[in-house]
Amino acid sequence: MNILLQEWELPPFDQIRIDDYEPAVRAAIEEAEHNVEAIATSTEEPTFENTVVALEAADRRLQRVSAIMMNLNECCTSEALQEVVMRLEPLMTRFGMKVMTDERLYERVKSYELRVKRAGERLTVEQKTLLDNTLKSFVRHGVALPPEQREQYKKNEEELSELKLRFSQNALADLNDWTLHLTDEADLVGLPQSVRAAAREEAQDRGLDGWLFTLAAPSYTPFMTYSDRRDLREKMYRAYGSIGGRGGEHDNNEVIRRIVALRAEQARLLGYDTYCDYVLEDRMVQSLPNLRRFMQELKDAVLPAAQSDLAEIKSLTELSERNLIKNIDENRNDSDDSVSEKEDSVMPWDFSYYAEKLKQQRYSFDSEALRPYFPLDAVREGIFALYGRLYGLTFTEDKSVPIYHEDVKVYRVADGDREMGLLYLDMFPRPSKRSGAWMTEFRGQYGDVRPQIQVVCNFSKPTSDTPSLLRFREVETFMHEMGHAMHGMLSDVSFESLSGTNVKRDFVEMPSQVMENWCYEPEFLSTFARHYRTGELLPTGYIEKIRAAQNHMAGWLCLRQLNLGFTDIAFHTVSDGSAIGKAEEVEAKAMTNLLPRISGCCTATSFSHIFGGGYASGYYGYKWAEVLDADIFSRFKHDGIFNRDTATAFRREILSRGGTEHPAVLFKNFMGREPDNQALLRRMGLLNPESLTINL
Numbered sequence: 001m002n003i004l005l006q007e008w009e010l011p012p013f014d015q016i017r018i019d020d021y022e023p024a025v026r027a028a029i030e031e032a033e034h035n036v037e038a039i040a041t042s043t044e045e046p047t048f049e050n051t052v053v054a055l056e057a058a059d060r061r062l063q064r065v066s067a068i069m070m071n072l073n074e075c076c077t078s079e080a081l082q083e084v085v086m087r088l089e090p091l092m093t094r095f096g097m098k099v100m101t102d103e104r105l106y107e108r109v110k111s112y113e114l115r116v117k118r119a120g121e122r123l124t125v126e127q128k129t130l131l132d133n134t135l136k137s138f139v140r141h142g143v144a145l146p147p148e149q150r151e152q153y154k155k156n157e158e159e160l161s162e163l164k165l166r167f168s169q170n171a172l173a174d175l176n177d178w179t180l181h182l183t184d185e186a187d188l189v190g191l192p193q194s195v196r197a198a199a200r201e202e203a204q205d206r207g208l209d210g211w212l213f214t215l216a217a218p219s220y221t222p223f224m225t226y227s228d229r230r231d232l233r234e235k236m237y238r239a240y241g242s243i244g245g246r247g248g249e250h251d252n253n254e255v256i257r258r259i260v261a262l263r264a265e266q267a268r269l270l271g272y273d274t275y276c277d278y279v280l281e282d283r284m285v286q287s288l289p290n291l292r293r294f295m296q297e298l299k300d301a302v303l304p305a306a307q308s309d310l311a312e313i314k315s316l317t318e319l320s321e322r323n324l325i326k327n328i329d330e331n332r333n334d335s336d337d338s339v340s341e342k343e344d345s346v347m348p349w350d351f352s353y354y355a356e357k358l359k360q361q362r363y364s365f366d367s368e369a370l371r372p373y374f375p376l377d378a379v380r381e382g383i384f385a386l387y388g389r390l391y392g393l394t395f396t397e398d399k400s401v402p403i404y405h406e407d408v409k410v411y412r413v414a415d416g417d418r419e420m421g422l423l424y425l426d427m428f429p430r431p432s433k434r435s436g437a438w439m440t441e442f443r444g445q446y447g448d449v450r451p452q453i454q455v456v457c458n459f460s461k462p463t464s465d466t467p468s469l470l471r472f473r474e475v476e477t478f479m480h481e482m483g484h485a486m487h488g489m490l491s492d493v494s495f496e497s498l499s500g501t502n503v504k505r506d507f508v509e510m511p512s513q514v515m516e517n518w519c520y521e522p523e524f525l526s527t528f529a530r531h532y533r534t535g536e537l538l539p540t541g542y543i544e545k546i547r548a549a550q551n552h553m554a555g556w557l558c559l560r561q562l563n564l565g566f567t568d569i570a571f572h573t574v575s576d577g578s579a580i581g582k583a584e585e586v587e588a589k590a591m592t593n594l595l596p597r598i599s600g601c602c603t604a605t606s607f608s609h610i611f612g613g614g615y616a617s618g619y620y621g622y623k624w625a626e627v628l629d630a631d632i633f634s635r636f637k638h639d640g641i642f643n644r645d646t647a648t649a650f651r652r653e654i655l656s657r658g659g660t661e662h663p664a665v666l667f668k669n670f671m672g673r674e675p676d677n678q679a680l681l682r683r684m685g686l687l688n689p690e691s692l693t694i695n696l
């Protein structure tokens with residue numbers, strides 16, 4: 001008996017065998033195809049129920065089965081499960097594409113929409129959104145195009161997915177192709193012990209002696225931050241900057257040109273001027289002019305701060321010039337492509353290094369010393385209690401719910417007598433789990449059906465004599481993921497595809513990021529942050545230091561993010577993709593460069609977010625969501641961070657509404673006005689009194 005093909009209320013983790021997945025997914029696809037076919041060939045007059053809702057529900061079993069399989073593949077995988085997923089994922093993608101490119105379905109939904117318009121049928125806001133979304137996703141898959149163009153669109157999509165993969169593979173190949181092998185311990189000057197140990201291990205793994213540094217972030221970033229050897233930092237920087245742009249078979253310049261050309265063509269086929277216009281239409285920001293205004297105004301506001309950050313770094317390097325750098329330069333091996341030794345300006349390979357020195361001078365505190373104040377159990381109870389104060393929620397552990405691993409704890413979340421849903425917390429790393437932290441669902445909310453939500457983290461495990469003690473960064477991560485989880489949990493909508501976190505891509509991080517703000521509030525921290533042995537409260541001095549350090553180089557870092565956003569836009573607003581020059585030139589023009597640009601160094605050739613992943617025309621989203629969350633939190637800050645009325649309004653106007661209405665409307669319903677990016681500038685400590693009022 002295949003448990004996945006039975007009816008179940010709780011995911012039956014205790015009864016699933018690996019061999020159950022394949023037949024269950026195949027049967028669920030068949031069932032969904034059957035349902036879809038029935039809608040497409042129905043002779044009944046199309047109604048909201050028999051067409052729009054029926055389409056929404058057609059693949060429900062497939063969604064349940066695949067949610068279990070895909071979620072477990074991330075957090076509790078095995079070779080066998082990976083193989084199954086590899087076999088089944090293309091089938092599921094193909095099914096989705098087949099539905100979205102089925103003309104008969106499109107025509108049926110379209111004819112229903114016409115009838116609504118003609119007969120003046122009244123739909124609720126939510127029904128209207130579902131109808132619009134359904135139609136739009138057909139159109140955005142090219143189904144409304146004449147047959148020849150539709151074929152072209154499909155072919156382009158296929159080529160694009162190959163190119164994206166090739167882009168990432170090229171970048172990875174170049175990344176792996178270069179290493180810095182050091183054999184003299186003196187060359188490690190400045191590097192912390194843990195960094196040295198990792199480099200030693202890396203060398204041993206490859207049968208080498210000494211220390212090996214690579215261009216992967218865990219090796220590259222600390223090297224650039226701590227190494228006292230300017231010449232070696234320069235080498236690392238140049239190697240990193242040339243990823244995907246070294247010529248030869250792994251060069252991404254041509255791949256970028258082709259991706260950009262194809263995306264421009266896809267947009268044109270669908271009737272948009274540029275690829276950016278196509279993407280942004282379906283985002284909160286809505287249009288390219290809106291986005292440009294947002295980016296430009298934010299840039300104008302942070303540029304002076306970024307310049308003064310650089311000035312501080314300059315004065316620090318001048319000081320060091322007299323003490324430190326002289327000595328270092330004696331060790332220096334001159335090479336032809338190095339910048340002249342007399343070069344006294346700050347170079348790109350100096351910035352992180354001096355920024356870290358400055359940070360330590362100013363806010364020196366040992367982040368390890370904070371951990372004893374954040375035992376995981378206390379943090380969790382503190383967060384639960386916060387949700388109790390804000391929304392009246394209670395969390396009760398239920399050990400009878402089946403789990404997929406012994407580390408998982410399940411909580412029944414309730415609002416008074418009302419069951420809100422299940423929360424699965426899976427907090428510790430294991431070899432079968434990927435790194436990072438995330439929130440996902442086994443089932444989303446719709447109607448009376450309550451959600452089953454999973455939060456997965458990789459926090460340090462307890463040992464025999466010490467509980468799990470979190471770093472401050474991890475406390476923030478926990479709050480962030482719980483923010484997503486409660487967006488799902490407090491959902492109160494009729495249709496699953498509009499519930500919880502199913503919102504516009506540039507809005508989804510707001511409810512999670514806004515919760516991080518509480519981590520900096522002594523009033524909240526004092527409710528739970530006590531030393532796990534002595535019971536002593538977290539000293540307020542620590543909190544102030546954390547808060548101050550958070551804004552260290554904020555202007556500089558913000559400009560950096562904006563530069564990446566401008567680069568993203570530059571590549572996705574060209575009308576003739578094949579006419580763009582080298583990626584390096586496009587990028588140089590798009591960015592505001594305060595440091596000298598180094599010939600042969602380029603971010604775009606390894607910018608996988610936009611050329612290998614799903615962030616094309618969407619990189620701005622990080623900053624956009626920050627503006628929203630800073631703004632929203634300013635109301636909590638004003639009304640009181642535990643204010644029940646404010647929280648109730650936030651829940652009613654935003655959290656419970658999911659994607660049922662445009663986020664700009666939801667935002668305005670809660671805030672009573674448009675978003676204001678001053679809130680972010682204020683939080684970054686960058687707002688001066690004369691600055692203008694800026695609206696998004």
Ligand SMILES: [Zn+2]
Pocket residue numbers: 480484509512
């Ligand atoms: Zn998130």
